[in-house]
Structures are given as C-alpha cells and as structure tokens.
Amino acid sequence: DQQVKQNSPSLSVQEGRISILNCDYTNSMFDYFLWYKKYPAEGPTFLISISSIKDKNEDGRFTVFLNKSAKHLSLHIVPSQPGDSAVYFCAASAPNTDKLIFGTGTRLQVFP
Amino acid sequence: DAGVIQSPRHEVTEMGQEVTLRCKPISGHNSLFWYRQTMMRGLELLIYFNNNVPIDDSGMPEDRFSAKMPNASFSTLKIQPSEPRDSAVYFCASSFPGGGNQPQHFGDGTRLSIL
Numbered sequence: 001d002q003q004v005k006q007n008s009p010s011l012s013v014q015e016g017r018i019s020i021l022n023c024d025y026t027n028s029m030f031d032y033f034l035w036y037k038k039y040p041a042e043g044p045t046f047l048i049s050i051s052s053i054k055d056k057n058e059d060g061r062f063t064v065f066l067n068k069s070a071k072h073l074s075l076h077i078v079p080s081q082p083g084d085s086a087v088y089f090c091a092a093s094a095p096n097t098d099k100l101i102f103g104t105g106t107r108l109q110v111f112p
Numbered sequence: 113d114a115g116v117i118q119s120p121r122h123e124v125t126e127m128g129q130e131v132t133l134r135c136k137p138i139s140g141h142n143s144l145f146w147y148r149q150t151m152m153r154g155l156e157l158l159i160y161f162n163n164n165v166p167i168d169d170s171g172m173p174e175d176r177f178s179a180k181m182p183n184a185s186f187s188t189l190k191i192q193p194s195e196p197r198d199s200a201v202y203f204c205a206s207s208f209p210g211g212g213n214q215p216q217h218f219g220d221g222t223r224l225s226i227l
Contacts, residue, residue, distance in 0.1 A: 032212020043116070043203055043218030044155070051213075089155060093212030098143050099168055100216060104154035 003027050004092050006103035013110050019077040021106050023090030026071065030092040034100065035064060035075050038087045047088075048075070080110045114138070116219035118204050124225045130192040133222045136185055137206030145216060146179055146189050147203040155203070161187065162209055194226045 005024045013019045023033075031052045036044035050057040050064045050073070057064050063076045077084055090103040117136040125131055137144050145160040159169040164181045172179070176195070181187040191198055201223050205216040 030212075034212060034215060036218075041220065043205070043220045045218070046215035049212065049215065091212075095211065097168070098145075098160060098162065098207065098209055098211050098214075099157055100145075100212065101157075102147075102155040 002103075004090055004101045004103040006088075006090055006106050008106050009104070010107040010109070013080045013108065015082055015110055015112050016079045019075075019080045019084065019108055019110065021075040021077075021088050021090075021108065023073050023075075023103055024071060025073075025092050027092070027094065027101075028068075028071065029094045030101075031095050032093045033064070033066060033073050034091045034093075035062075036089040036091060036102075037084075038089065038105070044089055077108075080108075082110050082112065084108060085110050116204055116206050116217055118202075118219035118222050120222060121220065122223045122225075124227065125194060126227050127195055128193045129226075130190065131194045131198075131224060131226075133189040133202050133204075133224070135187045135189070135204030135219060137187070137204070138217055139185070140208070141206035141217070142184075142209050143207045143214075143216075144181060144187050145205040145207075146187070147205065147218075149201045149203060149221070158189070196226045199224055199226050 034049040035047040038044040066073045087105045091100040119134045146158040158171045161181045179189045201221045203221045205218040207216040208214045
C-alpha cells in the first residue's frame, strides 16, 4: 500500500504562472515531509521540507503547505521558470527512523 | 565538496550474472541508503545503514540481493544471480542521522539493464 501518494503523474504550466504539486499521505505518525526535484540522468536533490508542527514553510520561490487534518501537502512554485521542469517527489518520515517513504513523482513541464 | 559517488553509471549484463553496485557516501555522513527506482513503484528504499550497521533491510526484494558497508566510506549492493526484472535505476544516498530533519543527498544512480 502506498503511504505517500502523488496522484498527478504530470503537470504543465506556463512560465511565470504558479505551479502547484500535490501529495497525500495515510500515516498520521509522519513528522517530516520533504520535496525533492529530479532532472533526467541525475539523482534527486533536496528542495524544501516541513515539520508536522508547522503548516507552511517558504524558501524563495518555493512554499510548502501542510494540512494535517486532510493529510495533504502541496508545493507551490511562484513564478514558475523553464528550469523548474523536472520530476518532483514528495517524501515523508516517521519518528525514530531515518527511513523516507517516497511518492511516485509528478513530472512538471514549464513552457514559455 | 564531493557528493555521493556511485559506480558504475551504467551496467548491462546477462541474466544469471553477478552484479555489484558501489557507493561512496559524503564524508561525515553516518547514514547510507540504497534505493531502486522503477516506473511502476517509483523510489523504493531497499536497505539503510547507520554507522555501517544495517538498520532496516525490509525493502530488499529477496535473497538474491545483499548489501554491505565495510567502512564509513564505502558500500556495495550485490545481486546474484541477476534477473531481467532487476532492471532499474539504483540510487545511493547519505545523510547525517536525524530522520526527516536531515535531508538525504543522492548520487546520480546506476542504470542497470539485465538482458
């Protein structure tokens, strides 16, 4: 069973607009949530994270929102740039483990 | 700073052969992770080590897979004998211990093709 789900396999957004990537989870024990970005032929790179005690974390153009009651988080990219075109993975971890559970990823394409 | 280094980048071999993937973590990182990426299942954790000791190997698919970490700067993932369904991209990652509070740093992966 998938504890972390990214239901949209792909998303296409015009340059300058907002990109919103969504992620749902089932385990209420998760205490950290992370977003990774992956370009072809490269490993995933860490983008931004949020603790379960917060509902928002911002880093430049990237903001992650957490809705614990809905077990839902989202990554907002504003404004979107062509260089943001990549696969984005949502991941979650539980207390007392270093293990990350990843979603299946969403491919974002930002077009001019 | 050198990141996580994986070798080889690509491996093509015939079914039944032994395959060994290698990983050098970032110096100072105590935790090391092996993942497999497939289209169907995304990124799956196979095994992870803390201070060279295997902590969780529940993701290792079957006995044909084994992983070792003989010292803090080197780990191997071995498949013997290999099968076509093992074809995937295998990633190694490392981090400081601390769960989700310590982001994992990934290597660029080994693309494995079993014919």
